[in-house]
Amino acid sequence: MNRGSWDARIRRANELTSVYPFAAEGLRFYARLATFQKSFHEEIQKALAHAPKISADRPLRDELDLFLLLPNFPRFLSLIQEVAPEPLAQAAAELAEKGPAAWQHAIEDFWYRDPELAAIGEEFETIPTDGSHNLNRLLAWIFLQPYAEHLANSRETATVNGTPSTCPLCGSKPIVAVLRSEGDGAKKSLVCMLCAHEWAFRRIYCPACGEEREPQMAYYLTPEIAHVRVDVCDTCHTYLKSIDLTKMGLAVAVVDELATMPLDLWAREHGYEKLQINLLGT
Ligand SMILES: [Zn+2]
Numbered sequence: 001m002n003r004g005s006w007d008a009r010i011r012r013a014n015e016l017t018s019v020y021p022f023a024a025e026g027l028r029f030y031a032r033l034a035t036f037q038k039s040f041h042e043e044i045q046k047a048l049a050h051a052p053k054i055s056a057d058r059p060l061r062d063e064l065d066l067f068l069l070l071p072n073f074p075r076f077l078s079l080i081q082e083v084a085p086e087p088l089a090q091a092a093a094e095l096a097e098k099g100p101a102a103w104q105h106a107i108e109d110f111w112y113r114d115p116e117l118a119a120i121g122e123e124f125e126t127i128p129t130d131g132s133h134n135l136n137r138l139l140a141w142i143f144l145q146p147y148a149e150h151l152a153n154s155r156e157t158a159t160v161n162g163t164p165s166t167c168p169l170c171g172s173k174p175i176v177a178v179l180r181s182e183g184d185g186a187k188k189s190l191v192c193m194l195c196a197h198e199w200a201f202r203r204i205y206c207p208a209c210g211e212e213r214e215p216q217m218a219y220y221l222t223p224e225i226a227h228v229r230v231d232v233c234d235t236c237h238t239y240l241k242s243i244d245l246t247k248m249g250l251a252v253a254v255v256d257e258l259a260t261m262p263l264d265l266w267a268r269e270h271g272y273e274k275l276q277i278n279l280l281g282t
Pocket residue numbers: 167168169170171172192193194195196197
């Protein structure tokens with residue numbers, strides 16, 4: 001399990017600020033978010049300690065404990081106003097003013113719909129004009145991750161058929177892939193953007209369009225960031241990063257993904273679109 005404990009993620013973010021100075025600002029922001037998420041996760045664990053285990057055949061997103069979640073939303077929005085870059089901080093301020101009905105709407109809108117956040121990258125660059133819809137979804141995503149992770153950890157183990165391209169627990173997209181050594185080769189798995197569940201995946205297969213012909217699937221590496229590769233599909237022009245733990249055992253996949261934005265730049269310059277935008281909007 002390489003999603004890492006919250007502490008491991010925070011430690012890795014702090015560590016990488018000096019390794020990748022270009023990512024320092026984003027990583028410091030992420031470390032503040034993860035610190036909030038860690039304490040929120042502990043509160044959720046305490047509050048739901050005696051809740052019965054969720055059966056494996058129920059979709060994770062059938063659950064939504066608004067009584068537990070909503071009272072914590074205002075302090076989350078305050079934190080974002082304090083530490084986030086400008087368009088997001090402003091979206092948090094606007095949402096904070098709207099009150100509980102709007103907070104509930106933002107949470108439900110993200111939780112019950114396909115949590116796709118494709119357009120966030122553009123909104124991150126500009127001041128939002130359309131009621132910050134996508135930024136509200138980004139806020140809900142960050143806020144709900146600890147809850148989703150708790151649900152993923154506290155359910156019965158499910159048997160998964162095949163290698164699905166979306167999370168077998170909650171149906172969300174993968175945020176990053178992980179490579180580990182196995183025999184002579186490497187074993188690949190995907191990490192869920194929402195509940196952080198990790199599931200086995202085929203090495204040559206596009207999670208966006210199902211392409212499996214080898215010539216269509218390539219990857220790119222740069223020697224400066226040798227443990228992170230960009231897996232691209234030349235059929236649908238989508239990419240996803242893979243963190244190679246055989247080259248860097250200390251990596252924490254979700255954090256190393258955030259820190260390596262030059263690879264995102266490279267991919268976009270070459271006409272590839274990211275399968276799933278990350279928390280920093282890249
Ligand atoms: Zn999931």
